[in-house]
Amino acid sequence: MLKLENVDMSYGDLQVLWDVSFEVHEGEIVVLVGANGAGKSSIIKTISGLQKVSNGKIIFDGADVTNQKPEDILKRGLVHVPEGRRLFNEMTVEENLIMGALWGEAKEKRAETMEICYDLFPKLRDRRTQLAGTLSGGEQQMVAVARGLMAKPKLLMFDEPSLGLAPVLVQDIFDIIKSVRKQGITVLLVEQNVQATLKFCDRAYVLENGKIVMEGTGQQLLNDDHVKEAFLGI
């Protein structure tokens, strides 16, 4: 469904992605793991069109989307839930959800999808008129996920959704991601919470210094000595 072929990317003169290739198949949960600064967010930003590819190709849903504008990539159903949530803090919860559904089918079905989101996150229904900036961290993450779902994605990319959340809430967020997949949405997940995510993902890629150094099923990586040493502290 999503395929990167030998992608290089630089911020100005500083190259941060080197020859990155990987694939996400329809219906999968695929995880990208890597240390701080490895280039995980850079990959997601490149896929969603916020950064330009200098070499290589990105194919989504059979079409070449390399270096297309973020709005065009979004309209194809490739949706990015950014690191740090990036809500519109001075807008209400409801307005944030509306912002997720500005185009095409997502716009037509806005009211309907919003109900689905409120059923998924009943807390947000109670807070619909509250400003997003006044919510707790966990609630803000729910808004960020719901805002992504409002776009009617085929593939949803989450950049460190558990960042800054209390351990109880982290489990909730992972449950939500699993339920997203049950709705038929493919998931690409970036996480530092390596052990927990490797347990429920289908496949994973390990990123070091902007290069993919390893791939496998979650279980394979959990048992791998290098992964154990680098990420699991064993």
Next chain:
Amino acid sequence: MEMFLQSLISGLLVGGLYAIIGLGMSLIMGVLKIINLAHGQLMMVAMYVSWSAWNYLGIDPYLSVVLSVPFTFYLAKFLSKYLLNPLIEKDSILPENQVLMTVGIGMVLVELARFLFTSDYRSVQTSYTGQAWDLGGVSISIPLLIAFIVSLLLTAGLFYLLMKTDLGRSIRATAQDRLAASLMGVSAEKITVLTYGIGSALIAAAGTFFLPIFYLYPDVGPEFTAKAFVITILGGLGSTVGAITGGIVLALAETFGATYLSSGYRDAYGLVIFLLVLVFLPGGLKSLTKV
């Protein structure tokens, strides 16, 4: 007492137009993150459009708003697309360079006006120019009253746009978080250009409605740029409600100062209030109203 009421009413009526000027500025500041130092100059352009329509074609200045507003809107969109936006996209260039660009745009507009229309003071005469309603000793100028009603309608229209439409929400979203807005499929570039256009269209309307009241000359622009700046600081940067209160406070300060102190220093009273606010209420009136 009558003198007091008279100043209060005149101040409020002018305040409506000042509010429009401030709203235009705060909209542009919110999205572009710069002070628009060509603000009053764009208003001056709109005033010359209306003056020309009246002088050469005999069109009533209040009707020519249908010419001056679109003209200024498209001119501003053109300026931001080709002169301001290219500067935003270069990371290496400081945001100050955009402010400098607005200074340059302003200077060119003033000199163009001087070239086309000379430095002469212009004014329009209409059947209603000097007319006023007499309410038991307090008189309400008809042109100012019309201007006030139009500014209320424009303010209401702007709030409807910003709060209730996808376009308005996209403008607010871009002001709050450009990157997140582009992830929602909002083109920051288009919104920037459009916002500069809408902000300028607002001052264009104010300019046209000032025409039967004030003299017009090329340097009227910089004066109003300064007023717009004062209004937005008074109200609190980035606050739309603040722009309205700031506009009204500035107009009241000018009118009361002119009535009770000396009319020669009209422009100085606003600056005094401005300094007082900076010293005692650095966040502007917004820090009192919280919005």
